[in-house]
Amino acid sequence: METNGEPIRPTAQQALAALAETEQVRASTTALSATPWPLWFTAALTLYTAAIPPVYGGTLAEPDWLLPRSTWSVILIVMTAAHAALFAAAASQWRRKTGVALRLDVLPKRVTIPLVTGLPAVLLGSGFVFRATGEPLWLCGASVVGAAVSVAFHLVFVRLHRKATA
Secondary structure, three states: OOOOOOOOOOOHHHHHHHHHHHHHHHHHHHHHHOOOOOHHHHHHHHHHHHHHHHHHHHHHOOOOEOEOHHHHHHHHHHHHHHHHHHHHHHHHHHHHHHOOOOOOOOOOHHHHHHHHHHHHHHHHHHHHHHHHHOOOHHHHHHHHHHHHHHHHHHHHHHHHHHHHHO
């Protein structure tokens, strides 16, 4: 088909079909980027979340509780570094698998804001309550709550992904 140097203009139907296809690709990309974490990372994140209260409580304990405070601090630093490395590995694996970066900004604010504000208050607040009372049950309770919230958030993440792809 020769055009004598003139640009080929699509028909109105072709243009609408292309726009619809573009919108479908955009929705598909958004759904893929909201896909749940790999299961191994979810398990690691849940264990990390459950371990924060006793380790943080150990760093705040007065006098030393079970281990010296400096040992608790080293454990906390190592745990945080390991979590960052696992997060990077999970994001990299997802990017290789799908070609789309993991994104948290596609999650609804009604889910993420309570999580981002409430969970640190429970996890870190339990350490301060432990320091004031000396009662380790606060740390155990915060660990259980943290693990439950981690699993629940993952399940919400999965449900949102299924809705987005359906």
